[in-house]
Amino acid sequence: MTRPCTVVISGKGGTGKTTIASLLIDALIAAGERPILAVDADPNANLHEALGVALAETLGSMREEAFTKNIPPGMDRTGYIKYRFRRALAEAEGYDLLAMGRPEGSGCYCFPNALLTECIETLERDYRFVIVDSEAGMEHIARGTIKDPEVLLIVSDPGARGMRTVGRIRDLAESLGLSRDRIFLVVNRDRGDAAEKSDLPLIARIPEDPAIGEADLAATPIVGIPQESPARAAVRDLSARIVKECARRG
Numbered sequence: 001m002t003r004p005c006t007v008v009i010s011g012k013g014g015t016g017k018t019t020i021a022s023l024l025i026d027a028l029i030a031a032g033e034r035p036i037l038a039v040d041a042d043p044n045a046n047l048h049e050a051l052g053v054a055l056a057e058t059l060g061s062m063r064e065e066a067f068t069k070n071i072p073p074g075m076d077r078t079g080y081i082k083y084r085f086r087r088a089l090a091e092a093e094g095y096d097l098l099a100m101g102r103p104e105g106s107g108c109y110c111f112p113n114a115l116l117t118e119c120i121e122t123l124e125r126d127y128r129f130v131i132v133d134s135e136a137g138m139e140h141i142a143r144g145t146i147k148d149p150e151v152l153l154i155v156s157d158p159g160a161r162g163m164r165t166v167g168r169i170r171d172l173a174e175s176l177g178l179s180r181d182r183i184f185l186v187v188n189r190d191r192g193d194a195a196e197k198s199d200l201p202l203i204a205r206i207p208e209d210p211a212i213g214e215a216d217l218a219a220t221p222i223v224g225i226p227q228e229s230p231a232r233a234a235v236r237d238l239s240a241r242i243v244k245e246c247a248r249r250g
């Protein structure tokens with residue numbers, strides 16, 4: 001079986017990571033690039049809302065219980081953890097969704113993570129793509145929960161301040177060993193004015209799209225916006241670029 005292509009979507013809070021992640025997952029599925037494992041790595045999990053799926057539990061909540069609770073008769077600890085892990089996996093049409101949730105106590109993912117990483121690796125084998133809606137930091141990459149993505153997207157608004165953050169995330173990613181040719185800039189909420197310069201390749205410009213604001217206000221899934229919505233069309237192009245990028249690395 002071939003390894004899935006992992007795409008991590010990073011960027012400052014509020015830049016549009018979750019919005020783009022949900023539309024990207026949807027576009028890949030529509031293009032037949034399925035199944036997909038969607039990973040919500042933000043402690044404030046909300047990718048499921050953007051996708052319109054229910055979430056039973058996060059790895060954070062599951063982790064605590066699976067390690068402290070009494071194990072049902074006839075199961076060992078590892079079996080129980082794997083069982084709870086499968087329950088944490090929300091299954092939808094074309095993709096599964098896993099939310100990381102919060103690290104317990106001191107902010108440490110530590111020991112249980114070894115087992116969880118193993119669970120994820122076991123899962124991963126079936127997926128064409130793993131799409132990670134990253135937290136604002138790079139915690140999961142730094143800690144090795146998410147290893148060596150094929151593509152790292154850094155999302156920014158077109159402004160100068162956003163671009164400085166892009167530079168910081170890129171430096172951090174490189175210091176964690178990610179090679180520069182896997183890192184791409186996505187300018188979001190583009191209003192047609194020239195974006196600030198960045199030395200990263202610009203893989204997509206996503207326009208400001210009123211349909212996204214409307215979905216937000218109505219608390220309806222982002223993936224429910226019209227097919228011809230400009231942001232959606234731009235993410236469709238982005239998905240095609242990503243498919244090519246992954247094929248080139250495959």
Ligand SMILES: Nc1ncnc2c1ncn2[C@@H]1O[C@H](COP(=O)(O)OP(=O)(O)O)[C@@H](O)[C@H]1O
Nearest residue numbers: 013014015016017018019189207208209212216
């Ligand atoms: N292209 C866009 N057009 C209009 N609104 C957008 C666009 N992208 C994001 N938004 C809005 O910006 C806010 C932050 O987006 P979100 O995807 O939640 O960011 P993040 O996940 O990076 O914190 C949301 O209210 C969202 O609706």
Ligand SMILES: [Mg+2]
Nearest residue numbers: 017018042046
């Ligand atoms: Mg988000």
